[in-house]
Amino acid sequence: MTAAPIHVAGERLMLDPGGVLIWPAAGLLAVSDLHLEKGTAFAKRGMLLPPWDTQATLDRLHFLLRKWRPQTVVALGDSFHDRDGADRLPAVELDRINRIAETCRLVWVLGNHDPAPPAGCAGEAVATFSAGPFVFRHEAEPGAPPGEIVGHHHPKAAIPTRGTTVARPCFVTDTRRVMMPAFGAYTGGLDVRDPAIARLFPRGGRAFLLGKDRLFSFALTRGGNPLTADRGNMPSVRTLGGG
Amino acid sequence: MLDAARAGESVLLIAPTGGGKTLAGFLPSLVALAEAPTDRLHTIYISPLKALATDIARNLLRPIDDMGLPIRIETRTGDTPANRRTRQKQTPPHLLLTTPESLAVLLASPDAATFFGGLACVVMDEVHALAGTKRGDQLALGVARLRSLSPGLRCVGLSATVAHPTAIAAFVGATRTIAVADGAPPSISMMLPEGELSWAGHMGLEAAGQIMARIADAGMTIVFVNTRAQAELMFQALWKINDATLPIALHHGSLEIAQRRKVEAAMSDGRLRGVVATSSLDLGIDWGGVDQVIQVGAPKGVSRLLQRVGRSNHRMDEASRAILVPANRFEVLECEAAIEGVAARDLDGDLPRPGGLDVLAQHLLGLACSAPFLPDEIYREIVTASPYAALGRADFDDVLAYVEHGGYALAAYDQWRKLFRDSEGRLHVRSAKIAALHRMNIGTIVEAPMLKVRLTAGRSRIGPILGELEEYFAGLLRPGDTFLFAGRLLKFVRVHEMAVECQDGGTGDPMVPAYEGGRMPLTTNLADGVRRLLQNAGGYDLLPEQVGAWLRLQRAVSRMPGRDDLLVETFPRADRWYLVAYCFEGRNAHQTLGMLVTKRMERYGMAPLGFVATDYVLGIWSANRPHDVARLFDQDMLGDDLESWLAESAMLKRTFRNVATIAGLIQRRHPGGEKTRRATTINSDLIYNVLRQHQPDHILLRATRADAATGLIDVGRIAAMLARVEGRIVHMVLSRVSPLAVPVLLEIGRESIRSSDNEDALLAEAEALVAEATAPSPPAWAQQEMPLYSGVSAA
Known part of the structure; x- marks a missing residue:
């Protein structure tokens, strides 16, 4: 898995194709929108989804923590799918979370899904977290000074390829702000062209789509449209498969 | 009676x-x-x-x-x-x-x-x-x-x-x-487009002039085509030459219902002279005065053709009249075989497959919503339904467990069970809310996510709805793009509130929306008919002259596909090698076979570059010379190769989405409508990934694999073919392209080529293309403000 370096507010950040952001100089790893216990939240409403979502999410996070060995882990909000999500954590998963807090500083930035500190989980809970030139908050503030790292919108981008579009969660960034993809196993996405996201990047920017081993990078024009190749280069786009 | x-x-x-x-x-x-x-x-x-x-x-x-x-x-x-x-x-x-x-x-x-x-x-x-x-x-x-x-x-x-x-x-x-004995046998003829017969293509637009003349000669004509895209294009082609301004209309399943009803009413009243239609008019109401049916493009199957032909002259004592218009040479053979098949009443159709376990799950929850039941009694009732006659008790119990509590190996949802058992073992639905939600979601037709198409005059003015488009197509449109829909040239404005907003009067080369599952594959029966025609050299004289000559040339320079063998030709062309396999198993099966064979070629170092699947053949091109062809088509590809490809296959994920929706794992409708829908939908691919990793034998994954045997992936047909041709693979090593291979080579670039099912590879290609296209002068902001992007592939 090859991470991509970018520069924001004079600092070098690494974007990992696994969906986390690393600030190497500070030994900090940020992850956003874990939405833990989304499965049980849906079960309450009568949708019995496969119950391994928390496990799958933490498995992936653990892999990335072993890879980057950060001193600080910032969870950028919506770490739990709902207010009492932490109460429903199976004991073994709660244990895993608390073990993270034993090896590094664990910061829970609060989000709209989890406006209160997660009950029983180690670590500190804050509304925003500032470090160096960066402010880590759940939801972007229009007009914030450069150096804002946010989550919340679950950005994804759809790229026309041969005869089909491929949609993937992505990082979105201009030089001022980084919006992180949602990390949770059951988190969907919002198209980067949606005004909710596009208005936060008024001069366009760049989307980094998550891939298996690397990121795929596309410029975004004003309005969030990915700058893709001229259709003349892609003969199959016109008839579009299906029939 | x-x-x-x-x-x-x-x-x-x-x-x-x-x-x-x-x-x-x-x-x-x-x-x-x-x-x-x-x-x-x-x-x-x-x-x-x-x-x-x-x-x-x-x-x-x-x-x-x-x-x-x-x-x-x-x-x-x-x-x-x-x-x-x-x-x-x-x-x-x-x-x-x-x-x-x-x-x-x-x-x-x-x-x-x-x-x-x-x-x-x-x-x-x-x-x-x-x-x-x-x-x-x-x-x-x-x-x-x-x-x-x-x-x-x-x-x-x-x-x-x-x-x-x-x-x-x-x-x-x-x-x-x-x-009841059949009525007068239908009279079916073939109408060839004038001039040189097409080598490839499926639209048949070159026959528009002749079709228009036939419409003018008859009272009322239905022009059947195979896809909605073809319907849009054919209607446009006819409209352009409709100098007499005959009342003609368009009818397909994506048009707004009110619009379709209007067309149907106009047909009933005899106010129309022609309708261009897809399978949306195959079944149903007796329209009365339809004088002739014109089928443009391949008929695909004898039964389907009979159904369509039967739309004309809805009376027992008169022969139905139909005209077949092949769009290319292979389709001439298919039309000929279909006419023979109709004459011989050689109906196609497989035996009905066993009932779906997803449908059973929906039914069981429905039963509980109606009244508490005893599993033993219900099992006895279910097996009286013929699709479920062979349903084993173990499968039934697994489906029931799924309905009760998800049926997961990890017992996580005990407190949120949908059903509970009373002391006598009767199953009750847990709450009225669950029952209400279930009733809203009954049904087995799962459609791809669709967006309404709305005509707008200006940004604020709301116009009429024209119909629906698949969401993925809307994703390909950029503001200002022109596309063809409902017989109009439209200019895309934006997607707004679950609707594609557009204006009349698009200019330039239009895109044509395509739809999932828009094409049905050639039936086994008709494929046999085509093979029979190819084999019967004595009958070539009875075929149109150009077709006869084409086939004779093929015999001279290569050979004909046999009835029970598999002909594989390989030849070099430009700087590539081509392999063409004449399987005749239909597009879906060829698509799957293409994935499996290229995987194998990769392993043998032949460096496959891409493939294209038609109803008749599979064509693969590669950097290195294909050899050991019999091994490439060995039956053992249906083992591990199939499993590993299937697991990641987009088609299997799509199949899973349907199964999960029907089984009620994902709900389509919620009280509260669209807004709650967005808050409560979960992408089925995410669920699929988690489930496959943690419980690969879950009942819904079993149901998904059972569906994959037919339908989009059509593994069943590949298995039957590979078994049939075992030891009978005929490899012709040629120095250049054979006459029979020309059509498939021409499809390259027209058809969507699935060079790979690997989305990452597709993204990499798109990224490289953009990089290439924008290299000389990157956008100004990228130069000035973001000078430090150093290419993401750098290690």
Whole structure:
């Protein structure tokens, strides 16, 4: 898995194709929108989804923590799918979370899904977290000074390829702000062209789509449209498969 | 029919279209109701089409009124307003005309037992179109329930002529089959486009002039095409040369319903001269005065062709008239084979497949919503439905466990079970909320996410809805793009509030929306017919001259595909090697085979670069010379190779989405509508990934793999072919392209080429293309403001 370096507010950040952001100089790893216990939240409403979502999410996070060995882990909000999500954590998963807090500083930035500190989980809970030139908050503030790292919108981008579009969660960034993809196993996405996201990047920017081993990078024009190749280069786009 | 009714026998009535079979199905009920009036529901009629139910209600009302019979007839479909539904429950009609979905909703209500308690008869129309489909599974389960609620229930099935009448009789539960002799054989001819016959392409637009002339010569013509995209293009082509401004119209499944109804009404009233239509007009209402049917493009199957041809001259004593217009040379052969197949009544159609476990899951929850049940009793009831006759108890128990608590190996949802068991072992639904949610989500038709198409005059002005587009197509549109829809050239404005907003008057080369599953593959039967034609060199003289010459040349420079072998040609061209396999197993199967064979070629170092699948052949191109061809097509590819490809395959994920939706794991509708839908939908691919990783043998994954055997992935057909040709693979090593291979080479670049099912590879390619296209002068902001992006592939 090859991470991509970018520069924001004079600092070098690494974007990992696994969906986390690393600030190497500070030994900090940020992850956003874990939405833990989304499965049980849906079960309450009568949708019995496969119950391994928390496990799958933490498995992936653990892999990335072993890879980057950060001193600080910032969870950028919506770490739990709902207010009492932490109460429903199976004991073994709660244990895993608390073990993270034993090896590094664990910061829970609060989000709209989890406006209160997660009950029983180690670590500190804050509304925003500032470090160096960066402010880590759940939801972007229009007009914030450069150096804002946010989550919340679950950005994804759809790229026309041969005869089909491929949609993937992505990082979105201009030089001022980084919006992180949602990390949770059951988190969907919002198209980067949606005004909710596009208005936060008024001069366009760049989307980094998550891939298996690397990121795929596309410029975004004003309005969030990915700058893709001229259709003349892609003969199959016109008839579009299906029939 | 009346005899069978008096004897209480269930009957299957097989008659060609126009035989008046629908009325025959109702006659015994009308007689019985006239003789012994009742105030309970006596007969329900189930049709695959809402429109058909409505139309038949209209047609029955007249004679009943004329005769002054005290018989009440009503319809009940998804469109029936709530107040009428309530009234129907309180005072049931004698005859209720409905669809499989609405029947399932009625059966899931707490008063099902009272409502259906006195039911005497079920009439199932167009059974041939339902048996073997998920809607058919749902209907069969519903009828099994009705038999339990009303012992002695009589079933009547109405069917067109089919290849497997005994299977259809079993589906209906008929003890007697009455077959009405076919009417006059249809007269079918072929019309070749003028000039040089096309080598490839499927649209047949070059024949537009001749088609227009035929429309002008006849009273009313239906021009059937194979896809919605083709319908849009053909309509445009005809419209451009419609100098006499004949009233012609367009009809396909994505157009707004009101628009379709308008076209249908105009047909009935004889106000139209021609309609360009897809399968949306295959089934259903008798339009009356259709004088001729023109089929443009490959007929795909004998039964389908007969169904379409039967739309003309809806009377028994007159021959239907149809004209086939092949769009390329291979289609000439297919048309010829289809005409022979029709003459020989060589109907196609596989035996209905076993019932889907996802449909069973939906049915079981519905039963619990109606009344508590004992699993043993219900199992005995279910296996009386023919699609589930072979259902094992273990599978039944797994499906039931799924409905109760998800059926997961990790027991996480004990407190949120959907069903609970009482002390006697009866299963109850946990809450009224779960029951209400279930009733909103009954049905087995799963559509791809669609967006409405709305015409706007300006940004703020809201115009009429023209129809629906698949969401993925909308994702390809950029503001200002032109696309062809509903017979208009439209300019894309934006996607806003679940609608594609557009304006009239697009310019430039339009894109044409395509739809998932828009194409049906060539049937096995017709493929055999085509192979027979190729083999019979003596018959080449009877084919159009250009086709005969083409085939003779093929014999001279290579050879013909045999009836039971597999011809594989390899040859170099430009700087590539080509491999063309003449499998004749249909597009879906070839698509899958292409994935598997290229995977294997990769392993053998042949460096495959891409492939293209048509209904007839599979063409693969590679950097290195293909060798050891017999090994490439060895049956063992269906083992691990298939498993590992399938697991990641987009088509399997799509299949899973359908299964999970039907089984109720993902709900389509929620109280509160669109807004809650967005908050409560989960991308099924995410669920698939988690489930596959943690419980690969979960019942829903088993159901998904069972579906994959047919349909989009069509593994069943590949398996049968590989077994048949084992040891009979004929490899022709050629120095250049053979005549028979020309069409598939021309498809390259026209068809969407699936060079890979690997999305990452597709993204990498798109990224590289953009980089190449923008390299000389990157956008100004990227140069000035973001100088430090150093290319993401750098290690």
